[in-house]
Amino acid sequence: MATATASRCVEDAVNRCRGDLVELSHSIHAEPELAFAEHRSCEKTQALVADRGFEITNSLGGLATAFRAEYGSGPLVIGICAEYDALPGIGHACGHNIIAASAVGTALALAEVADELALTVVLLGTPAEESGGGKVLLLNAGAFDDIVATVMLHPGPVDIAAARSLALSQVAVDYRGRESHAAVAPYLGVNAVDAITVSQVAIGLLRQQLAPGQMMHGIVTDGGQATNVIPGRAQMQYTMRANDAASLRELEKRMSDCFLAGAVATGCDYSVSETEPAYHELTPDSWLADTFRDEMVRIGRSPVPADIEAAMPLGSTDMGNVTQVMPGIHPIVGIDAGGASVHQSAFTEAAAGPSADTAVVEGAIMLARTVVRLAQTPEQRDRVLELKARRAA
CATH class of the missing domain: 3.40.630.10 (Zn peptidases)
Known part of the structure; x- marks a missing residue:
């Protein structure tokens, strides 16, 4: 034909x-x-x-x-x-x-x-x-x-x-601290939401040094349940993108340091897990x-x-x-x-x-x-x- x-x-x-x-x-x-x-x-x-x-x-x-x-x-x-x-x-x-x-x-x-x-x-x-x-x-x-x-x-x-x-990966970050009464004994708590705040500040400062094509965006999925309780757990999700897989790996390493910063600054434990397969x-x-x-x-x-x-x-x-x-x-x-x-x-x-x-x-x-x-x-x-x-x- x-x-x-x-x-x-x-x-x-x-x-x-x-x-x-x-x-x-x-x-x-x-x-x-x-x-x-x-x-x-x-x-x-x-x-x-x-x-x-x-x-x-x-x-x-x-x-x-x-x-x-x-x-x-x-x-x-x-x-x-x-x-x-x-x-x-x-x-x-x-x-x-x-x-x-x-x-x-x-x-x-x-x-x-x-x-x-x-x-x-x-x-x-x-x-x-x-x-x-x-x-x-x-x-x-x-x-x-x-x-x-x-x-x-x-x-x-x-x-x-x-x-x-763009290449893409997505992670969930889980911070674990210790609950306490926010007015009676805040000094006994370890604030997991503060860990998110520190991490997001670090991410915000990182943006100026991103390579072309690199970007990140995220949301807080758990930020506590009551204002008078120091939150002992907090979670967020972040998506990272880059022009190619190699650039994405570089961004992931730098973002990992930002997540770590939140844990170090607040004394929280933390974990990072992939939420879906990476997209090339x-x-x-x-x-x-x-x-x-x-x-x-x-x-x-x-x-x-x-x-x-x-x-x-x-x-x-x-x-x-x-x-x-x-x-x-x-x-x-x-x-x-x-x-x-x-x-x-x-x-x-x-x-x-x-x-x-x-x-x-x-x-x-x-x-x-x-x-x-x-x-x-x-x-x-x-x-x-x-x-x-x-x-x-």
Whole structure:
């Protein structure tokens, strides 16, 4: 099948199921579910591909809300990631309903040409991107072992073909002191909240000396229960980010000293524990990203110029871990959110608006056509297959 013919075929396939894809996006949006509890969203995301004849494996990698839906038997095994978890309090303010629906559309379209292009199409339901590192857990469980390249997209305020993200780690810090009456015998207490105060002052002073791309942000999760009791326990959580894993490790060491400072200054005991798997930086495959950029332009979008993309890291994602293992892309497809960005309540509303519906359909078309071009460009097809063989060796 000629490239132009296959590309038209997948585009037509997406357009034929446009109504179903938009309905899926709206349905997931209407019932937001948090990390590892996306049971309804997981079932909804499977439904259309199950009807098309995809073979479904549930509880992938031991995760109750992960799945694999497979079609075809070709050697070029393409993964398409669907995310569907929401955020506490503000629902789908990251637009994961759009991600899931566009991934389903991509999978359905590629199923139409799987035999002709010698593809195996794998739709992966990947839970807990916002918190919990679902893709990291699935990678560790071997769920990506047979996949040659992985694609997905994410909504945002602008179009970015070669989107990048920051490496991330998150810790909980637990200070343990001694309770006492705050008025009768404060000198008998060891104030755990003071330890947090000292630590946060140290962190605030550290900010001036951060390397480019390094940042941290945190919250106090336990600051005592009564004003007249010296708190004997206090807890906080901090997220650390950096341009890459090496820079993140340097930041983690410096933050560790700040946590220690709180304990030393107050006499508290303390412990630091990771709360989720670390996210590596997103490193898009240059050929796939350039091809997706071409598709953005073809369809009438205006992606951020390539020379600016690298300076626009957008948060962090566990898709970064996937791109450290195999070729992959995670482009941003713009929607009209009235100036709002992701993780704002206005973006939640926009994620079920007309431009979001367009992003579902156009995103699926662009991803599917990108995979078609990969399958029908011999040197690139050979490249990703060779990379897969090296991984397996």
